[in-house]
Amino acid sequence: MSRTLMAIDETLLVSPRTMGKIDQAAAESGIDSFGLMQKAGAHVAAVLLSHFPEVQRAVILCGPGNNGGDGHVAGGLLAASGVEAVRFGMEPKPGGDAARARQAYPGKLLPLEDWQPRDGDVIVDALFGAGLDRPVAASIAALIERAQHAGTPVIAVDLPSGLSGRTGEPTGACFAASHTVTFAALKPGHLLMPGRTLCGQMHLCDIGIPARLIRSDDAMWKNDPGLYASKRPLTDAGQHKYGRGHLVVFSGPLSATGAARLSATAGLNSGAGLVTIANPPGATLALASHLTAIMQHPVRDEAELETWLSDKRLSAFVLGPGFGDLEKARSYTARVAATGRPVVLDADGLTAFASETDLLAKLFAGEARLVLTPHEGEFRRLCGDLADDPSLSKIDRARGAASRFNAVMVYKGADTVIAAPDGRAAVNADAPAWLATAGSGDVLAGIIGSLLSQGMPAFEAACAGVALHGEAAIRAGRGMNAEDLAGHIEPL
Known part of the structure; x- marks a missing residue:
C-alpha cells in the first residue's frame, strides 16, 4: 500500500459513518474543507499520471456529492497537465464544496450514458465512494458493464462505486478498480473480501486532516x-x-x-x-x-x-x-x-x-x-x-x-x-x-x-x-x- 506521509495510521479502520464524523470535525475545527477536496483531487490525478503515463483520455465519472467534487478537481488538474479529461455524471448539489469544485474547473459534464470506451481510456470513478450501501442505478450498472467488457482501467476515489465500505460486499453492479485512492484512514471494505480484490492497489493519502481528529470508537484495525x-x-x-x-x-x-x-x-x-x-x-x-x-x-x-x-x-x-x-x-x-x-x-x-x-x-x-x-x-x-x-x-x-x-x-x-x-x-x-x-x-x-x-x-x-x-x-x-x-x- 502506498501512502504520502508517515503521519497517517495505516492500521486504523473506520466505518464510513465515522469517516463522515471525522470530515465534519475537520470542518468545524476551522480547516478549509474545500482545501481538503483540492488535495484529494490532486492525489487522484497524481496516481493516474504515475501509473498510467500513456493515458490518452481520462474519463472522470462525477457523482453529486463530495466524491464527485474530488473528481472535478482531478479532471481539472489532469487537463491542466495536458491530458484530455472528459467529465461524465451528475451536477453537484448546490452550495457545497462539490459545487465549488465544479465552478472552479468549468467545462462540459456529459450524461453517463454518453460514455463509450476508447483505446487509451482510464476511468476515474468519483461517483459515490464509501458511503453508498445500496445498488447503483441501472444507468451506472450499464456503464460498469461497458467498462468491464472493454477492460478499461479504473481508479476509484475512496472506494469502487457499488462496493460497501462497511461490509466489503458489492451491493449490486460494482467496478473492479486497478487502483483505489482513499484519504485519512482505511475503511473495512478496503480489507474485507471481496472488497480487497475489487479495490486493486490501495493508496492511503494524507490530505491534511490532523491526526488528533482521526479517531474512532469503532475499535477496528488492520492486523499489525x-x-x-x-x-x-x-x-x-x-x-x-x-x-x-x-x-x-x-x-x-x-x-x-x-x-x-x-x-x-x-x-x-x-x-x-x-x-x-x-x-x-x-x-x-x-x-x-x-x-x-x-x-x-x-x-x-x-x-x-x-x-x-x-x-x-x-x-x-x-x-x-x-x-x-x-x-x-x-x-x-x-x-x-x-x-x-x-x-x-x-x-x-x-x-x-x-x-x-x-x-x-x-x-x-x-x-x-x-x-x-x-x-x-x-x-x-x-x-x-x-x-x-x-x-x-x-x-x-x-x-x-x-x-x-x-x-x-x-x-x-x-x-x-x-x-x-x-x-x-x-x-x-x-x-x-x-x-x-x-x-x-x-x-x-x-x-x-x-x-x-x-x-x-x-x-x-x-x-x-x-x-x-x-x-x-x-x-x-x-x-x-x-x-x-x-x-x-x-x-x-
Whole structure:
C-alpha cells in the first residue's frame, strides 16, 4: 500500500459513518474543507499520471456529492497537465464544496450514458465512494458493464462505486478498480473480501486532516504488530523450559494423528518451552515413530485426564485437529475449561459443539481465555443465525460470536477476522493465497496455543498467531504444504 506521509495510521479502520464524523470535525475545527477536496483531487490525478503515463483520455465519472467534487478537481488538474479529461455524471448539489469544485474547473459534464470506451481510456470513478450501501442505478450498472467488457482501467476515489465500505460486499453492479485512492484512514471494505480484490492497489493519502481528529470508537484495525508487540512473551537468561510454557495438543486415534503432529510442531517452533501430545494409548507407537523433541502422554479416558490436569505446569491446550470423537471432545473440553487455563478449539473441537452451543458458552466464564478458529463452514455450524444475516459484515459476525461464547474468534479466510468479546477486531490482509492448503489450520491452532502457553492474552495471541502463520507461508513459498509451513515458523 502506498501512502504520502508517515503521519497517517495505516492500521486504523473506520466505518464510513465515522469517516463522515471525522470530515465534519475537520470542518468545524476551522480547516478549509474545500482545501481538503483540492488535495484529494490532486492525489487522484497524481496516481493516474504515475501509473498510467500513456493515458490518452481520462474519463472522470462525477457523482453529486463530495466524491464527485474530488473528481472535478482531478479532471481539472489532469487537463491542466495536458491530458484530455472528459467529465461524465451528475451536477453537484448546490452550495457545497462539490459545487465549488465544479465552478472552479468549468467545462462540459456529459450524461453517463454518453460514455463509450476508447483505446487509451482510464476511468476515474468519483461517483459515490464509501458511503453508498445500496445498488447503483441501472444507468451506472450499464456503464460498469461497458467498462468491464472493454477492460478499461479504473481508479476509484475512496472506494469502487457499488462496493460497501462497511461490509466489503458489492451491493449490486460494482467496478473492479486497478487502483483505489482513499484519504485519512482505511475503511473495512478496503480489507474485507471481496472488497480487497475489487479495490486493486490501495493508496492511503494524507490530505491534511490532523491526526488528533482521526479517531474512532469503532475499535477496528488492520492486523499489525502494534496490536500485540507489547504483550509478546518475555525471555531472559534465567528461564527454564517450563517458564517458556508447556503446550498440550490432543491427538485423535491411530489413523488420524497427523493433524495433532502439525499443531504440536507449530507450537514448538513458535517458542513454547515444551509441547506434549495427549494421545489415546493405541496411537502411542505411531506417534513415537514421528516425534523427537515433542513429548507424549497417553490419556485413556476422563479419569486419567483429570489426574494429569492437576499438573500446574500445563499452560495451554489445543483440542480438535484430527480428534474425531465429538462426545469425548466435549467432555475433554469441559475438563480442561475447569482448570482456568487457555484453550484453542479447532476443527473437530468446534464441530463437537455445533449442537451444544449453550454448553460452550457456559464453560468459559470470566476473562477471555478461549480461542475459536472456525473457517466459514464451521462458523456457520456454530452461528448459523449470524452467518445468514446479510446485513452483517464479517467483522460484525465475528464480534457477535465472540460475545456469545466469551471467546476470541479467529474467523478464518483470505480476510481472517480476529475479534474479542470486548469488541476489538482486527482484519488480516497480508497472508498469501497458498495458505489455502490442507493442514494449514492445524498449524495456526498450534501457533496460537503456543503463544497462549507463553502467557500472551487471548486477543493478542490470536492476532500474533495469524501474523506469524502468514509470514511462515511467505517464507515457505508457493507450492508449500502444511509440513513445510510448520518448519518455516519463527518465534515472535
